[in-house]
Amino acid sequence: MSNVEVAAITITGQKHRHRGVPCEDASMAVNARGVSVVCVADGAGSKQYTHARFGSACAVKTICDLLTEHFDALYNENREAAVRALIIAQLHVKFAELIEEHQLDSLERLSCTLMFCAIKGRRMMIGHIGDGMIARISPSGISPITMPQNGSNASSTYFVTASHASDYLRFIKTTVDDVHAIALMTDGVQDSVYDENSGLVKPVVAKMAETLRGGRKKAETDLTKIVEKHIVGASNNSDDASFGVLLIEDTKGPDAGSLPVSADAFPSSTDTFKDLQNALIPSVKEAKRIISEALARKSVTGEGEPETVKKGENEKAAAETENKIPNVPVEAKKKNRILYGIVIVELILIFILVMKLLMT
Helix, strand or coil: CCCCEEEEEEEECHHHHHHHCCCEEEEEEEEECEEEEEEEEECCCCCCCCHHHHHHHHHHHHHHHHHHHHHHHHHHHCHHHHHHHHHHHHHHHHHHHHHHHHHCHHHHHEEEEEEEEEECCEEEEEEECCCCCEEHHHHHCEEEEEEECCCCCCCCCCCCCCCCHHCCEEEEEECCCCCCCEEEEHHHHHHHHHHHCCEEEECHHHHHHHHHHHHHHHHHHHHHHHHHHHHHCCCCCCCCCEEEEEEEEECCCCHHHHHHHHHHHHEECCCHHHHHHHHHHHHHHHHHHHHHHHHHHHHHHHHHHHHHHCCCCCCHHHHHHHHHHHHCCCCCCHHHHHHHHHHHHHHHHHHHHHHCEEEC
């Protein structure tokens, strides 16, 4: 398998420079234990997020450590929800140490977005919560893997400190087949190289990835110059900017000169997720009623096994089954009461979740 080169840079935006505010972005690139990882984070900018820069710095270090030390355990776990929950839990464990160190009054003070990519052999894991973007560069071109995740408006997003952060963490487990490079960027870079209306990633991202052909040190120097001149320096109100890349050696990249520089906007639609939720609620209620009634019937008649056996191929089987019938209902009732309770609780939780989503 080809080696993977990594690089990551972070530059303070002009609006922070003018105000004398420290950079709130953070990035890290690591090759360790046969794992290549790049992670970038963007500290929340509002006044209540007083220690966001510490949160973003802690997040990239925590994730790089977790992925290099436990790549196999995370990749081999089939329960995606469990993996997402573990990643957020590990972040909160480390954030708790910062809360004690800085005597903070809440986890929210450390809020940040997060993006990561880890490669080991042919296997690859990608995670993203919040705005920013992760792009895939292949011989045929560039395409977004995860797009910006904004909240109720374009200026809001989701953070790793949210109460249900694992629900917002997008997690992808795949392989690197036909991948030349993976680029990760906070919104300070994303805003300049990605068109949300059309989903087009500009060819410059492929050119930036190619800087790794000359090794990490040269790549980070070149990337810093590119981002400083064309992105951060292009506006007096530019945001902090982080860019990371993993380039798989001995693979072919696209011809940047032949890539499209514009594309048609996505078709508009009046269909919304909230409308879909509203339409589903009556069906959820009806499903709850039907399942409840079915379980009630099952708890009275038993599990239905005697009837199935009676329809077997010979009378002997039917006779043996009939002899066992008196012993079945008691056990069946106990078991089905438990199942009935579990299903009802699950349906109630689903209904509450739907209602909660409608209220957001």
